[in-house]
Amino acid sequence: MSRIVVVGSINMDLVTQAPRFVGPGETILGERFLTVPGGKGANQAVAAARLGAQVALVGALGRDGFGEQLHAGLMAEHVDLTHVARLDDCASGTASITVAGGENQIIVVPGANARVTPADVEAARSLIERADAVLVQMEIPLDTVEATVRLGHRLGVPVILNPAPAQKLPTDWLKLARYVTPNQHELAILLGADPVEDFETLMRRAPCPVVLTRGGEGAWYREQGEPLHQAGFKVDVVDSTGAGDTFNAALAVFLKQGLPEAVRRACAAAALSVTKLGAQGGMPTVGELEMFLA
Numbered sequence: 001m002s003r004i005v006v007v008g009s010i011n012m013d014l015v016t017q018a019p020r021f022v023g024p025g026e027t028i029l030g031e032r033f034l035t036v037p038g039g040k041g042a043n044q045a046v047a048a049a050r051l052g053a054q055v056a057l058v059g060a061l062g063r064d065g066f067g068e069q070l071h072a073g074l075m076a077e078h079v080d081l082t083h084v085a086r087l088d089d090c091a092s093g094t095a096s097i098t099v100a101g102g103e104n105q106i107i108v109v110p111g112a113n114a115r116v117t118p119a120d121v122e123a124a125r126s127l128i129e130r131a132d133a134v135l136v137q138m139e140i141p142l143d144t145v146e147a148t149v150r151l152g153h154r155l156g157v158p159v160i161l162n163p164a165p166a167q168k169l170p171t172d173w174l175k176l177a178r179y180v181t182p183n184q185h186e187l188a189i190l191l192g193a194d195p196v197e198d199f200e201t202l203m204r205r206a207p208c209p210v211v212l213t214r215g216g217e218g219a220w221y222r223e224q225g226e227p228l229h230q231a232g233f234k235v236d237v238v239d240s241t242g243a244g245d246t247f248n249a250a251l252a253v254f255l256k257q258g259l260p261e262a263v264r265r266a267c268a269a270a271a272l273s274v275t276k277l278g279a280q281g282g283m284p285t286v287g288e289l290e291m292f293l294a
Contacts (some may be wrong), residue, residue: 002053002253005131007121007148008041009113009139010059010074010084011093012066013279018100035066036278037073039093039113040137040164043242043279045079047249048135051269052286056080056131058124059140060112062092067112083124087112093139108139116140118147129155133178133252137162149176158255162248168192175207179259181248183213200227211263213247215240218267221259230263233271233292242279243270250289268293 017032037046045057057079061067063086070092074081093111097104121128121144128134134157136148145161150173152159158178163169166186174180180190187202187210188195200220203210209223218232250269254262269289276282284292 002048002132002256003130004045004048004053004055004249004252005058005124005128005134006041006045006048006055007058007116007124007134007136007140007144008044009039009093009110009116009137010042010057010061010070011039011095011108011113011139012036012070013038013095013097015097015099018098020100021098021103021105035069037070037280038095040139040162040245041135042070042074043245043283044135044137044162044249044252045074046077046280047242047246047269047273047283048253049077049079050283050285051250051253051289053249053253054080056083056124056127058083058116058120060085060087060090060116060120062086062090062112063088064091066094067092080127083120083127085112085115085120087115090115110139113140116144118144120144121147121151125151125155128152128157131157133157133255134159135162135248135252136160137248138165138167142167146170146173149173152176152178160248160252160255162244163187163190164244166190171207177208179209179211179251180206181211181213181251183215183244187212203227211251211259211266213244213270215243219247219263221263223259228260230260230267233268235271235275237274239277239282240274242282243273245279246270246273246283249283265289265293
């Protein structure tokens, strides 16, 4: 069983489906409202747990109604929440999402996610040093992301950095990550490059190994030499939300089997995830993945 530590965000997604987007000062009637557990950290933790890993999450929640729901949901997925702080003076993170005409508009309020600190990462050192891989994203403060990458490097534990939402990062600590897992647009931002530049050229310029995702086309990966391609799996797409988080989780869970096999399984898990509604709702179990690959 793989041991995975995830350092990242926990949100409640507040989703409104509407016939169209509203203008300033305007009120319209929506079609549907639902609350959905989210946040890239929580999503990746749930995906890894369903794929059979022993998972611990480092993050923060408020002591509010959303915090209680999110905490209970993660516990039900058997995620270790020992290092998820419960804050009395801060609300849990939220993402207000309006969906209309196949597009969406999103307002994220980080809340407790903005209070995840390098000290929280250091407090989880004993878990991290025993981990097979660490996953971190960029919906928490950048100094906390950096602290995660640096600690993993010092301890000899592979850190997978999912650079989303993307921003340009310093080369001196970016090169300490074992892998970065952007899409083409994110990789260009990460390197401060032109987003229309050929993605294979961008991969060669990166200061650390890259696993680059391209949706249904699959993934390209490079440790040294030329980028290699893992084709995507053809499925009927219902909802692509959470596919990237599923990919990253599977990459971490199966990394012990070698990068090519981990990328193959990550592409398959991501493909399975888009066949059902919802981010966490579509994430496959290890049994479903094995049946799909068979």
